[in-house]
Amino acid sequence: MSVTAPAGFRAAGVSxxxxxxxxxxxxxxxxxxxxDVAAGVFTSNRVVAAPVIWSRQAVADGxxxxxxxxxxxxxxxxxxxxxADTHHTAEHVxxxxxxSSGDVLVCSTGLIGERLDMTAxxxxxxxxxxxxxxxxxxxxxxxxxxxxxxAKTVVVTATDGSWSVGGMAKGAGMLAPGLATMLSVLTTDxxxxxxxxxxxLRRATARTFDRVDSDGCMSTNDTVLLLAxxxxxVKVSTDDxxxxxxxxxxDLSRKLVADAExxxxxxxxxxxxxxxxxxxxxxxxxxxxxxxxxAAVFGNDPNWGRVLSAVGTVPEDVAPFDALAVDVSINGxxxxxxxxxxxxxxxxxxAADREVHVVVDLHAGEAEATVWTNDLTHDYVxxxxxxxx
Amino acid sequence: MSVTAPAGFRAAGVSxxxxxxxxxxxxxxxxxxxxDVAAGVFTSNRVVAAPVIWSRQAVADGxxxxxxxxxxxxxxxxxxxxxADTHHTAEHVxxxxxxSSGDVLVCSTGLIGERLDMTAxxxxxxxxxxxxxxxxxxxxxxxxxxxxxxAKTVVVTATDGSWSVGGMAKGAGMLAPGLATMLSVLTTDxxxxxxxxxxxLRRATARTFDRVDSDGCMSTNDTVLLLAxxxxxVKVSTDDxxxxxxxxxxDLSRKLVADAExxxxxxxxxxxxxxxxxxxxxxxxxxxxxxxxxAAVFGNDPNWGRVLSAVGTVPEDVAPFDALAVDVSINGxxxxxxxxxxxxxxxxxxAADREVHVVVDLHAGEAEATVWTNDLTHDYVxxxxxxxx
Numbered sequence: 001m002s003v004t005a006p007a008g009f010r011a012a013g014v015s016x017x018x019x020x021x022x023x024x025x026x027x028x029x030x031x032x033x034x035x036d037v038a039a040g041v042f043t044s045n046r047v048v049a050a051p052v053i054w055s056r057q058a059v060a061d062g063x064x065x066x067x068x069x070x071x072x073x074x075x076x077x078x079x080x081x082x083x084a085d086t087h088h089t090a091e092h093v094x095x096x097x098x099x100s101s102g103d104v105l106v107c108s109t110g111l112i113g114e115r116l117d118m119t120a121x122x123x124x125x126x127x128x129x130x131x132x133x134x135x136x137x138x139x140x141x142x143x144x145x146x147x148x149x150x151a152k153t154v155v156v157t158a159t160d161g162s163w164s165v166g167g168m169a170k171g172a173g174m175l176a177p178g179l180a181t182m183l184s185v186l187t188t189d190x191x192x193x194x195x196x197x198x199x200x201l202r203r204a205t206a207r208t209f210d211r212v213d214s215d216g217c218m219s220t221n222d223t224v225l226l227l228a229x230x231x232x233x234v235k236v237s238t239d240d241x242x243x244x245x246x247x248x249x250x251d252l253s254r255k256l257v258a259d260a261e262x263x264x265x266x267x268x269x270x271x272x273x274x275x276x277x278x279x280x281x282x283x284x285x286x287x288x289x290x291x292x293x294x295a296a297v298f299g300n301d302p303n304w305g306r307v308l309s310a311v312g313t314v315p316e317d318v319a320p321f322d323a324l325a326v327d328v329s330i331n332g333x334x335x336x337x338x339x340x341x342x343x344x345x346x347x348x349x350x351a352a353d354r355e356v357h358v359v360v361d362l363h364a365g366e367a368e369a370t371v372w373t374n375d376l377t378h379d380y381v382x383x384x385x386x387x388x389x
Numbered sequence: 390m391s392v393t394a395p396a397g398f399r400a401a402g403v404s405x406x407x408x409x410x411x412x413x414x415x416x417x418x419x420x421x422x423x424x425d426v427a428a429g430v431f432t433s434n435r436v437v438a439a440p441v442i443w444s445r446q447a448v449a450d451g452x453x454x455x456x457x458x459x460x461x462x463x464x465x466x467x468x469x470x471x472x473a474d475t476h477h478t479a480e481h482v483x484x485x486x487x488x489s490s491g492d493v494l495v496c497s498t499g500l501i502g503e504r505l506d507m508t509a510x511x512x513x514x515x516x517x518x519x520x521x522x523x524x525x526x527x528x529x530x531x532x533x534x535x536x537x538x539x540a541k542t543v544v545v546t547a548t549d550g551s552w553s554v555g556g557m558a559k560g561a562g563m564l565a566p567g568l569a570t571m572l573s574v575l576t577t578d579x580x581x582x583x584x585x586x587x588x589x590l591r592r593a594t595a596r597t598f599d600r601v602d603s604d605g606c607m608s609t610n611d612t613v614l615l616l617a618x619x620x621x622x623v624k625v626s627t628d629d630x631x632x633x634x635x636x637x638x639x640d641l642s643r644k645l646v647a648d649a650e651x652x653x654x655x656x657x658x659x660x661x662x663x664x665x666x667x668x669x670x671x672x673x674x675x676x677x678x679x680x681x682x683x684a685a686v687f688g689n690d691p692n693w694g695r696v697l698s699a700v701g702t703v704p705e706d707v708a709p710f711d712a713l714a715v716d717v718s719i720n721g722x723x724x725x726x727x728x729x730x731x732x733x734x735x736x737x738x739x740a741a742d743r744e745v746h747v748v749v750d751l752h753a754g755e756a757e758a759t760v761w762t763n764d765l766t767h768d769y770v771x772x773x774x775x776x777x778x
Contacts, residue, residue, distance in 0.1 A: 045698060046701040046705065046712045047700060047701030047712045047728065074694075077694055078730070079727070079730075111694070113694045215680045215681065217698065218698065220694075220698055220701065291765075292604065292773055295773035296773065298774045301774065305465065305466060305500070305502045308609075309501070309609055311435075312435040313434055313607050314435070326436075336466065336502070338468070340466050340471075341467070376680075376770055377770060380680075380770075381769075381770055384684035385685060385688025385765075
């Protein structure tokens with residue numbers, strides 16, 4: 001049910017002809033209220049697609065009634081004409097829904113540097129408006145897929161069942177912080193105000209989507225939106241909202257890693273004993289960015305020397321620790337102890353499972369953090385050398 | 390002739406049995422003076438191998454008489470025992486040469502996390518001392534190879550022929566700033582003091598070895614050493630020394646990129662119109678670190694969207710520029726103009742040549758810089774998943 005699981009939402013997913021495959025490529029999510037609260041988090045890339053420029057501005061007032069999303073074209077690096085296309089799309093959908101165009105958010109994903117086929121897109125938007133349904137969440141999730149092999153959806157319900165958070169996401173590979181290369185729309189029927197929605201979404205993404213890093217690359221279109229309808233009538237605290245939104249984002253993040261292009265392993269790099277959470281993230285990020293380490297994991301080689309080499313690249317002022325105190329364990333085997341040789345690396349079996357758990361203990365403090373990544377495989381190289389984005 | 394091209398040096402390269410292949414694995418370079426000036430630049434990784442700890446300390450006084458280098462083992466992450474092994478090696482060579490052990494520098498390269506076979510290494514050191522020759526530069530260069538497919542050497546002679554700089558380097562892949570994963574020994578017969586040697590080496594490496602970045606990874610053993618014998622009797626200025634050492638380092642750097650593990654393209658990313666050279670380097674580095682861009686080059690796809698996405702990840706305070714002003718050309722074709730679509734990308738032919746030239750014009754200032762990298766290939770993944778380092 002994804003985005004239509006919480007009360008107050010309708011959605012649709014249709015084939016507009018933007019994808020050469022004929023697969024669904026236009027999705028629409030509508031908030032029927034009574035509230036029209038919205039929040040958004042966007043890529044920190046300075047090169048941003050037209051829909052990011054539009055939606056960042058449109059959601060700044062904390063209000064939105066609908067999100068129209070297309071796959072089959074990113075509308076990035078398309079100049080003023082590309083921005084006009086996004087604006088036109090928002091106006092077109094707003095008119096069909098009888099809302100203000102400033103309350104219609106737009107997301108696009110696909111190839112950079114090409115204009116969208118606006119005839120196809122607007123036709124698809126009309127078809128999506130006509131197809132809006134209370135159970136449309138799943139087809140909407142399908143319509144935003146690009147190289148995804150499966151649609152990603154989530155529903156998290158409050159313990160007492162009185163309200164919930166639903167969500168959908170697309171993204172496979174190119175996952176990097178700030179944000180992963182992805183689009184995600186989350187919905188809730190909780191009664192919250194715009195400030196609470198914004199706080200919850202920022203806290204949630206900082207610890208979930210911002211901590212999956214498939215290949216270190218950051219896209220021009222990354223967008224995560226949260227819409228609140230208030231239809232449950234249940235007023236919730238910012239902390240409770242943060243909790244459920246974080247659980248929904250964590251689930252979607254894990255699904256993005258599991259579906260990363262060409263990957264054969266999902267790798268959790270957990271850094272413990274750091275002086276601060278930021279230091280732990282910095283060290284974990286250095287490991288998840290090491291092509292050498294990631295290639296070793298693909299080869300089922302528990303190469304702790306490459307982990308330690310990556311750990312050592314983090315500047316002292318970012319993460320204080322003594323390099324001669326660092327322990328590394330891989331899948332529970334402490335292969336590196338105090339910066340030197342630990343247990344026999346042949347005890348580590350990486351072939352048995354898709355998940356790999358690396359723990360780096362800095363022995364410098366009490367903070368910790370986990371960043372997820374994937375291994376570097378032949379299929380990653382193949383998919384990203386043969387497919388333009 | 391490599392390191393023995395300048396007057397005042399002898400060298401040797403022998404097989405000590407550290408490499409299972411039986412190939413040469415111990416090299417020795419001796420400065421016969423009259424001067425014994427030396428300078429060194431080392432990895433900025435906080436996890437450093439025993440020989441780096443030793444040599445950094447030993448060269449701090451600006452004096453050295455010899456460098457002993459081994460392939461077949463990095464002696465990194467080997468704890469106090471590993472440091473004792475390095476110390477023992479320096480003492481052993483010092484005794485054989487009748488010099489102070491503090492004037493013998495040590496370099497090691499190979500697998501991390503394993504002790505060296507000291508019997509083999511010391512035997513090799515004795516054999517190297519016995520084999521020292523005025524034309525030993527080429528066999529010394531051969532003995533430091535690991536996954537290198539060719540030995541890398543250089544000789545640069547002053548315009549009037551009165552003095553020269555010679556050098557050798559090893560490294561193939563894992564090239565990252567501060568420094569590339571590499572060992573290099575440079576020699577000169579110029580008359581210079583330690584301060585001049587240090588200044589020249591730092592200036593030279595900052596613009597050469599620090600600007601090759603095959604896969605973003607930084608090693609535990611990276612070392613570049615400069616020895617000056619003064620045997621030419623020609624006193625030279627720091628600027629003249631810097632000039633020749635830079636040319637030697639640039640030549641060796643280019644050879645490292647050309648021999649990077651599994652690469653099929655050498656990519657020069659030149660950033661122009663930057664506010665400062667540091668800003669230009671930061672932007673170039675972001676592009677050379679993009680796995681997506683590097684995989685696209687492997688696929689002969691002139692994917693300027695991936696260049697622009699990488700450019701946009703550099704923070705504003707590091708490199709001020711307007712993302713909507715950026716031009717990108719690939720092999721002379723301006724595929725991106727003012728942040729949008731430029732000339733037809735099909736005009737770019739990446740298949741014709743191993744070299745790829747990317748120019749990013751930020752239109753923000755007058756500074757520029759070039760960073761070299763390689764494409765991301767199946768062979769890179771294969772070599773780094775099947776071979777432990």
